[in-house]
Amino acid sequence: MTEPSGRRERKKAATRQKIADTALRLFLERGYDAVGIRDVAAEADVAVTTVFAHFASKEALVFERDQDFEQRLTRAVTDRPPHEPLIPALHREVQALVEHCTAEGSAPVRRMIEGSPALREYEESMSLRHAQALAAALAADPHLSRSATACGATARFTIDAYAMACRADDPRATVDEIFQMIEAAWEATAP
Amino acid sequence: MTEPSGRRERKKAATRQKIADTALRLFLERGYDAVGIRDVAAEADVAVTTVFAHFASKEALVFERDQDFEQRLTRAVTDRPPHEPLIPALHREVQALVEHCTAEGSAPVRRMIEGSPALREYEESMSLRHAQALAAALAADPHLSRSATACGATARFTIDAYAMACRADDPRATVDEIFQMIEAAWEATAP
DNA sequence: GAAATTAACCGTAACCGTTAGGGTTTCACA
DNA sequence: TGTGAAACCCTAACGGTTACGGTTAATTTC
Incomplete structure (x- = not known):
């Protein structure tokens, strides 16, 4: 949609995307309930707080778009x-x-x-x-x-x-x- | 509606009602978010587990009927x-x-x-x-x-x-x- | 281009709703 | 009267979520 110019914005968008992709993959692999936020954060290699900086809740990870x-x-x-x-x-x-x-x-x-x-x-x-x-x-x-x-x-x-x-x-x-x-x-x- | 005959059922219904009444009162007094389940349980003089034996969730306490x-x-x-x-x-x-x-x-x-x-x-x-x-x-x-x-x-x-x-x-x-x-x-x- | 500012991210510890586990009392019913 | 079940209790934990204080890296300002 909108291609951000600054490096900061690009990195932020990349982090967000990586979290969303990782979450959806884990959810589909193991089931939504069997995957914790801490699992998602670890697999995406970010802190738990970073997940919630990008998504308001665990459910929001599924409805990214x-x-x-x-x-x-x-x-x-x-x-x-x-x-x-x-x-x-x-x-x-x-x-x-x-x-x-x-x-x-x-x-x-x-x-x-x-x-x-x-x-x-x-x-x-x-x-x-x-x-x-x-x-x-x-x-x-x-x-x-x-x-x-x-x-x-x-x-x-x-x-x-x-x-x-x-x-x-x-x-x-x-x-x-x-x-x-x-x-x-x-x-x-x-x- | 249905008047239960047994003492057990009456006591159960009374417990349920006491929990619901206490919860609604506390919620209105202090605000929904400011009242925890542990507060409700203490004020109604029951265990936390008893609250959840009667109501499926905190929100359900508000929509009793x-x-x-x-x-x-x-x-x-x-x-x-x-x-x-x-x-x-x-x-x-x-x-x-x-x-x-x-x-x-x-x-x-x-x-x-x-x-x-x-x-x-x-x-x-x-x-x-x-x-x-x-x-x-x-x-x-x-x-x-x-x-x-x-x-x-x-x-x-x-x-x-x-x-x-x-x-x-x-x-x-x-x-x-x-x-x-x-x-x-x-x-x-x-x- | 150095310095100051800001924004993203980090780690820890805690909060709170909710549940599991395992025990005690009280009622119902044979 | 004894037996099974139902209601209740307490404790400990789990999992989503947030507060807090600190670090790094990008951006802006001078």
């Missing part, structure tokens, strides 16, 4: 061509995000998440933050003129669609079906 | 008169639940929950469980014949409505507005 997620959702709203209807834009973006998270390579990570209550809970609370960011983006769109409640509800419904589709047998069909519902719900709030 | 919540929602579906339409029944029940949680006496507790990330996260993951129970109840209703996806989405939307309304300025109006959306979403799934 969640900022991307939030940005992609909000940008699907803010960067869409003017007068393009909202719901299809959201629909398309959620479809893409779900594809990404149900891709071949993501299966072991998904299994790990589903197997750990702590990780599921963390993911859920991440989703809530994403919904709030999306709600703010909707409320800020001058073309939409809907109530804050309608924006908030639509944002949560959208996140619900993503969360359910990631766990569904047929993710694509699930997204499509729920977005039919969201479309209807959104229309029902037209001024 | 969440089983009621789940049962009320699912019963609003299963116990409604035959052929009564689903959404109004849900709407009514959510309205009642929101009223309960935004009542005068609940304000300090609500403030405490909103002030603690751990409690917010816990509440959110509770909600997810409730949504799953509700989804199961919807899927099991013989009159509804909707897809599992539609039932799951409707359940999550309903929980979303509750969660948003509890934090809204005008809870009643929020519930009403979101249920207009849910009604439309539900109709869009008619076979």
Whole structure:
């Protein structure tokens, strides 16, 4: 994304990446619960305090790239061509995000998440933050003129669609079906 | 609700209640983060292990009565008169639940929950469980014949409505507005 | 280019929620 | 009345997390 110029920033980013990579590797090798923070730190050759300087919690090590997620959702709203209807834009973006998270390579990570209550809970609370960011983006769109409640509800419904589709047998069909519902719900709030 | 006959069960229930009452009192007096499990145990005059024999976690001490919540929602579906339409029944029940949680006496507790990330996260993951129970109840209703996806989405939307309304300025109006959306979403799934 | 500042990182020790282990009391029921 | 189980107790530990004080290396300032 952004290539930092200074050596300091580069080293910091490298440390962060090394920690994240090491953690994910160990988690997949031995299981999330069987790997302690002290193990991750030792294997990545950093101090425990350094791990927590880069990641807010053990769970955050698994969801390293969640900022991307939030940005992609909000940008699907803010960067869409003017007068393009909202719901299809959201629909398309959620479809893409779900594809990404149900891709071949993501299966072991998904299994790990589903197997750990702590990780599921963390993911859920991440989703809530994403919904709030999306709600703010909707409320800020001058073309939409809907109530804050309608924006908030639509944002949560959208996140619900993503969360359910990631766990569904047929993710694509699930997204499509729920977005039919969201479309209807959104229309029902037209001024 | 259920009055246990045996002395043992009565004593157990009394212990549980004493722990919950003591915990809530201390939390409100000194703040959730400022009170440790060891404090609660000492003040309730029980061992730390006894606290965890009755409550799965520190957060669970605050949400003592969440089983009621789940049962009320699912019963609003299963116990409604035959052929009564689903959404109004849900709407009514959510309205009642929101009223309960935004009542005068609940304000300090609500403030405490909103002030603690751990409690917010816990509440959110509770909600997810409730949504799953509700989804199961919807899927099991013989009159509804909707897809599992539609039932799951409707359940999550309903929980979303509750969660948003509890934090809204005008809870009643929020519930009403979101249920207009849910009604439309539900109709869009008619076979 | 030396000096001062700052930011990343280090190691240790502790805090706190939570659990394991193993023991004692009290109730229920045959 | 004796026996099994359930509730409870205490202690010690584990694992995520943070406070603290110190070291090094990059950046900025003069």
